[in-house]
């Protein structure tokens with residue numbers, strides 16, 4: 001066993017070999033494939049069904065895009081099957097794990113927790129078996145960071161969802177995992193992070209790190225990226241003049257990040273000489289201009305899409321929000337910008353590209 005965990009020697013470049021991406025057909029995974037190919041990488045795109053055109057055609061089309069010097073090949077695997085990725089990862093220099101069954105199909109909270117945690121354990125076991133992987137980048141979530149704090153508190157990568165400073169009802173604890181889906185999801189991401197850092201440290205041949213996205217929006221590549229639970233789907237509903245239904249009165253603080261920036265951060269993390277085992281990067285707004293209450297998002301959508309007559313959103317009273325929104329979560333992707341050199345889209349570019357992709361795909 002070679003001890004590399006405390007050095008930066010595992011940083012990869014495209015000459016080191018292919019990079020595998022799980023969840024490659026998904027919203028974030030597809031942009032990770034696109035970004036890697038833009039940098040000339042050969043990508044092993046891990047999908048569940050290589051014969052489903054709705055999920056893979058947009059990936060295969062990237063091979064015909066002359067702006068993308070890299071190449072993509074499809075590999076079939078299932079996150080619930082142990083050893084499913086052993087052959088696929090063999091020969092890869094890095095694995096980006098963006099796949100997940102996120103648990104909106106009537107699973108119990110315990111099933112959400114066990115599912116997420118088990119999937120990550122299967123994937124990292126295949127990473128260890130490969131013997132060639134030097135970097136493992138896990139798509140965790142801001143859920144692994146956020147927890148009850150006073151309004152306006154700015155979260156950083158030092159925060160963990162189990163911190164429970166205020167200790168109020170629904171606290172983010174191990175005992176509460178079976179009681180609440182959001183707690184189960186958050187605790188699964190946080191505990192999976194801890195597991196991968198520990199396993200990488202013990203193995204010594206690779207380093208593990210995590211990207212923690214907040215409200216991901218931005219262009220959709222195909223109709224399948226319009227999943228009912230997703231933030232982009234909420235934007236579609238607002239553009240269709242419908243009220244925002246996921247929170248009471250439609251009130252929420254949207255802390256937006258562009259899916260293309262989230263994707264790029266994964267690659268930069270694998271290539272970074274500064275990132276090391278245990279590094280985690282919040283991917284959220286880069287400054288307060290990307291943090292919008294629902295009514296502010298509505299106004300922005302109206303400005304960017306003046307041809308649309310009615311934009312839906314939160315309950316308003318004489319042009320003002322009917323009730324005040326709790327001011328959380330505040331967080332900025334400053335560490336990713338500083339350490340990884342990430343540059344980001346402006347909020348207007350992101351929102352416009354989201355709506356334009358819905359128009360292109362024929363949803364609006």
Ligand SMILES: NC(=O)c1ccc[n+]([C@@H]2O[C@H](COP(=O)([O-])OP(=O)(O)OC[C@H]3O[C@@H](n4cnc5c(N)ncnc54)[C@H](OP(=O)(O)O)[C@@H]3O)[C@@H](O)[C@H]2O)c1
Nearest residue numbers: 023024025026027028048078079099100101139141213216
């Ligand atoms: N979107 C956000 O706002 C956000 C925010 C924070 C964190 N995240 C995290 O980012 C990751 C990707 O999210 P996303 O928005 O891109 O979701 P998505 O579009 O639903 O993509 C999920 C991917 O996982 C794959 N998958 C699901 N179950 C699988 C299984 N049993 N075996 C193999 N593959 C499986 C799906 O494949 P199929 O195409 O075959 O279904 C799909 O490619 C998730 O870990 C999520 O928790 C997302």
